[in-house]
Amino acid sequence: MKVRVGLLNKRTDFTVEQFRSHWISVHGALVSQLPRLRRYEQNHVIHVPQGGSGFKTGTDSVDGFSELHFDHDDDMREALATRVAQSMVANEANFLERVRVVTVERSEVVAPPASGPFNKRISLVRRRSDISLDDFVREWQGVHAQLIASIPGVIGYRQNLIVGRQSPKGKDVDYDKFPLDGLVELWFADAEAPTAAFASREGKKALVHTGMIAGEITTFPVEPINIV
Template identity: 40%
Template structure:
């Protein structure tokens, strides 16, 4: 299964509440009709602080991150070639401004513990260290780093999304420089206090020291997730 993610910025002149309302109540039901779509989540940005880590932050300013899961790349391409997608694209420009799109391969390191009750979700955009190849980035991130983060206290879920393709707008190819994202992190905790405690732990010291060797920038957000499908 692969995931298509949109990094969304609300259209100029639109308030945060107007953006969220349109995305949830108008756009969500349209996108839910895409053929072959397995899951669809909207992640509404509620906090853009770096929060608990000391690492260079990127210049990302976004209002939401969409996630659409398909069984394969071919299924995704069929969906975005469909009549249903034309309606989605037409509605997109009514409430979204700048947009970056990525297609990612997922590595579920720690499955989400749904039994833990309501959780706080943290998402982070990663840009690989200058001079590192995508293959080297993947090796460091999915290897040592994944094992280190797995040891965080209070961690209720951890997924790594490795970028395989990127585009700007609704389909124009984008270079690494135009869309400097190599990975998207998803982490779940019971509370913000648990996030802060986890990143003060010995396990975090190990992971954050290692991060300096292969990650140029980490841009973090707290999100509220609306599960459409």
């Protein structure tokens, strides 16, 4: 399964409500017509203070994350070469100021709940500058995955290793131009749960290990909406 994740920034003259309405009703309807699309999820960022680990954060700002799922690379390429995809791109200028895209390899460490209520967070992860990519991946997918999964209150956990970058959308760039290594999805029962989770013995242990491999983690609370 290949997952293409869009990092979206709304037009500055759009309110959150206008952005949300256009993304769901207009753009969502276009994307849902893509051939060979297996799943399409919108994650709307909730702009409220977010409790949690207290780990050093970056300065990145995002208003939404899109997730397009395909079975294979060929399916994804063929879908993005269609007229439907061209209509999608044309429509993006109507409500978006910036679109960046990452292609990820997904690892589901703790299967998330099928339905709510729950609190979902998406985090952008950048490795420490003195850590190689191979060392980061080994530690992140090995020891770190086990530590996060052991934290009380974690009811869903996915790691998404970034293997392709476009900034802006359609322009392939290297790591230096788009320095992100991973995208994390975490689920908790409610908005208060993350603070208690990372204050636990297991949470503190996970944070110590986080500092060994990560330089920045920027977290966004989101509301996921399944379109397809």
